[in-house]
Amino acid sequence: AQSVSQHNHHVILSEAASLELGCNYSYGGTVNLFWYVQYPGQHLQLLLKYFSGDPLVKGIKGFEAEFIKSKFSFNLRKPSVQWSDTAEYFCAVRGSGNTGKLIFGQGTTLQVKP
């Protein structure tokens, strides 16, 4: 069965620290990969996505992610976090066939201390 695993459930960092959130997926085929962010009390917003091509994807607000096919991973990174990055981050995977079904990880709560 398809699944997404986010290893870190709760991360606490100080401002200017570097961030890496882990995401591994289980899917037997070509995938599309996504990172969404949910700020407190708000809806999910797309940070970045990977469909094909360059495995290093750059998104909004200085975030990037690298697709490593051999490791079934799509880790999210940011070199220097800000207090405003405090939010919950969700990794999601979908088979690249025309199914539409998006599977989400359990989410990682990031708390950035000023």
Next chain:
Amino acid sequence: DAGVIQSPRHEVTEMGQEVTLRCKPISGHNSLFWYRQTMMRGLELLIYFNNNVPIDDSGMPEDRFSAKMPNASFSTLKIQPSEPRDSAVYFCASSSGLAGTQYFGPGTRLTVL
């Protein structure tokens, strides 16, 4: 441009009552998705439509849940009768085709007492 619109934003009801959640997808998007978010289960896909036709409703928890999409600009998710364990945030998302990127609405926070 307007994003996905959901109403109401908050709903408090008593057990046994009927609840109807509404969603207006982004104009031009032909795929629509209903999700439920809880602390225990995270984000779960309930049902999705393509060109107003339900494609997969395997995530709908029970017969008490039903969803419709009478036209390209409107969908409803109905719970009848509601139960306290239905309390959650319900999100609607839309995309241009099933392979497109899904954009989420602000959600409806449902509390069933």
